[in-house]
Amino acid sequence: MAERSYFDWNATAPLRPEAREAHAAALSLTGNPSSVHAEGRAARQLVEHARADVARLVGARPADVIFTSSGTEANALALTPSIETAAEKKPRGKLLISAIEHPSVRSGGRFARDAIADIPVDADGRVDLAQLGAALLKTVRPLVSIMLANNETGVIQPIAEVAAMVHAAGGLLHVDAVQAAGRIAVDINALGADLLTLSAHKIGGVKGVGALIRAREDIHFPEPLIRGGGQERGLRAGTENVAGIVAFGAAAKASLRARAEEAAHMLALRNRLENGIREIAPQAVIFGAAVERLPNTTLFAVPGMKAETAIIAFDLEGIAVSSGAACSSGRVESSHVLAAMGVSPALRLGGVRVSLGYLTCGAEVGGFLAAWRKLGGGLCKGLSDRSGVAA
Numbered sequence: 001m002a003e004r005s006y007f008d009w010n011a012t013a014p015l016r017p018e019a020r021e022a023h024a025a026a027l028s029l030t031g032n033p034s035s036v037h038a039e040g041r042a043a044r045q046l047v048e049h050a051r052a053d054v055a056r057l058v059g060a061r062p063a064d065v066i067f068t069s070s071g072t073e074a075n076a077l078a079l080t081p082s083i084e085t086a087a088e089k090k091p092r093g094k095l096l097i098s099a100i101e102h103p104s105v106r107s108g109g110r111f112a113r114d115a116i117a118d119i120p121v122d123a124d125g126r127v128d129l130a131q132l133g134a135a136l137l138k139t140v141r142p143l144v145s146i147m148l149a150n151n152e153t154g155v156i157q158p159i160a161e162v163a164a165m166v167h168a169a170g171g172l173l174h175v176d177a178v179q180a181a182g183r184i185a186v187d188i189n190a191l192g193a194d195l196l197t198l199s200a201h202k203i204g205g206v207k208g209v210g211a212l213i214r215a216r217e218d219i220h221f222p223e224p225l226i227r228g229g230g231q232e233r234g235l236r237a238g239t240e241n242v243a244g245i246v247a248f249g250a251a252a253k254a255s256l257r258a259r260a261e262e263a264a265h266m267l268a269l270r271n272r273l274e275n276g277i278r279e280i281a282p283q284a285v286i287f288g289a290a291v292e293r294l295p296n297t298t299l300f301a302v303p304g305m306k307a308e309t310a311i312i313a314f315d316l317e318g319i320a321v322s323s324g325a326a327c328s329s330g331r332v333e334s335s336h337v338l339a340a341m342g343v344s345p346a347l348r349l350g351g352v353r354v355s356l357g358y359l360t361c362g363a364e365v366g367g368f369l370a371a372w373r374k375l376g377g378g379l380c381k382g383l384s385d386r387s388g389v390a391a
Contacts, residue, residue, distance in 0.1 A: 032239055156180070
């Protein structure tokens with residue numbers, strides 16, 4: 001079987017060697033990290049070392065890292081009306097989210113559906129700050145959730161500006177940084193976020209581990225999402241996934257150390273890929289190309305092409321890509337992100353996401369473009385033949 005090329009890093013990243021080694025070593029431990037005997041203390045020590053490495057990735061304090069089972073769970077914990085601070089213990093009046101959030105945020109956590117309001121984005125996929133300001137004026141004690149970088153387009157949001165507006169309105173800001181961590185610099189304090197979500201498998205850890213990170217210890221959840229024991233400072237009951245957490249820490253440490261070099265590598269390859277896409281199919285639209293994006297992400301479409309057709313064609317060529325929409329149930333659906341950006345229904349049905357990683361090489365990009373020449377070039381010729389306009 002020919003070697004395949006993986007261009008779906010935004011869905012999940014391959015396991016980093018450092019994470020694999022740390023995970024394997026941790027699996028040999030017997031102790032429960034809540035136990036007081038030597039075996040328990042050894043497990044606890046590994047968890048706390050990993051907590052420090054995850055905190056360092058985003059400029060936080062280890063004490064403010066809450067381990068969860070996933071980024072989705074971390075988002076659900078963050079989105080709770082009863083969240084308190086030392087200054088104010090009244091419930092949050094409303095949840096404001098951008099129209100391009102991940103489904104785990106769009107579900108609203110523990111907010112009632114009528115207490116959730118969407119904030120529009122512009123044609124480039126950036127949150128409309130004027131609309132956010134107007135919504136903040138109408139909301140008492142808001143909780144706002146805006147992702148740092150979109151999982152489909154890679155577009156980076158102006159989080160520091162958002163934070164200033166939210167805090168001026170007396171609100172709290174949650175930032176889903178799942179896609180951004182390890183690809184761009186992420187500092188919870190520089191961003192002004194009060195809460196920040198991470199996921200281990202997006203940075204080369206194992207699946208089934210995430211984290212919610214507080215900017216300060218006085219942010220408190222009176223109603224933990226999972227109740228039981230006092231694990232994770234009483235905020236997330238259940239015996240910790242020691243091996244998964246240890247691998248998370250190792251992946252965080254490795255990605256922080258190599259981030260600048262890896263980002264430059266991915267950006268050079270992404271630029272080559274996008275230039276090739278346009279050269280082969282001049283009608284191709286690359287979404288969010290006019291604004292700052294993650295260095296590894298391209299979402300594109302060609303009029304007349306369906307994403308499902310393109311994904312299958314690439315797969316048959318040994319290349320893994322995805323549609324612009326989340327495919328949690330194996331279906332290719334119209335992207336709510338592109339809809340929010342005002343993209344026409346026909347064009348957004350053709351959104352194909354190509355996401356690279358630090359292991360992606362130039363030969364793989366060349367192979368992608370060769371496959372695209374077969375698909376996209378043929379498509380452009382067909383469109384040209386029908387319209388009488390040269391492609």
